[in-house]
Amino acid sequence: MNNQTLSNNNSKYTLRTVYSSRNLWSGILFGLGLVAFFDETVFHQLLRWHHFYDKSTTDIGLISDGLFHAFSWFATIGGLFMLADLRRRNALWLKRWWGGVLLGAGVFQLYDGIVQHKLMRLHQIRYVENVIIYDLVWNIIAIVMVVAGVILLYQTRHDQQTGGTISHEQ
Template sequence: MDSETMNIKNKENYRTRNLWSGILFGLGLVAFIDETVFHQLLRWHHFYDKSTTDIGLISDGLFHAFSWFATIGGLFMLADLRRRNALWLNRWWGGVLLGAGVFQLYDGIVQHKLMRLHQIRYVENVIIYDIVWNIIAIAMVVTGVILLYQTRPHQQTGGIVSHDQ
């Protein structure tokens, strides 16, 4: 394989790695915020509310561990991209918003409504909370997709840019 082909292959690998680093970080970050704010501080619900409080707390602990693994994994990938001077910041932020929004939309539609694992908050008029939750998720997904669209390879002059941009 000649050097030109290797450079193209490396750029493609870094483009994908920027995306997945952002997705993992965004997914983990929004899960961490959900767990910390809504589960622990406000105590509106647990990850699994169909059993005892003890089971709810255990499910929260597992959810919290998952969010940390995703966040830390994304940050390790980010550090590697910076070390290689291959961080494509706009693409990474697109991945962050996409990962965060998809997770929140999944949580709001699948876990809250289809599986009924928990609700955002147990109040009489929960639909307001559901609408706000899902609109924020959709806004994050749309913004992330726009950033990713803008960072398609043929849109960039050099493919991969430094972490300064």
């Protein structure tokens, strides 16, 4: 390695370290928005299993879906703007960003499955007699995403603490 290459690698490492939390938050926002968008599009619109708020009329349910859809787009677009800024600054830490995506998506899905479905009873995944199967699949997928995200974030934190080389692919 020549001195210029070493200097560039150290510069990228420093930028990614400085922007570590921005990489994380960009991923979290994008993941949260992406899974919310998927939920709203597939389960609310295409399958019509439920609305965001099912304790009122269909009109109120549709309005609540629209607000939920707007929220998901704001989160997705906000995360993508942050991602573009990180790329522009040459500070994108892709492995950390994907960890944030999985963590944000999983936490949102777990919150939806436990708090909104069971505690607040805003809606159920599907109105059938044996809803527990849907709940288990929904929440297990969420837990898998959270665990995968935490593993990736732990690896990037370990890389950061040990001063390991951070490539663009990571």
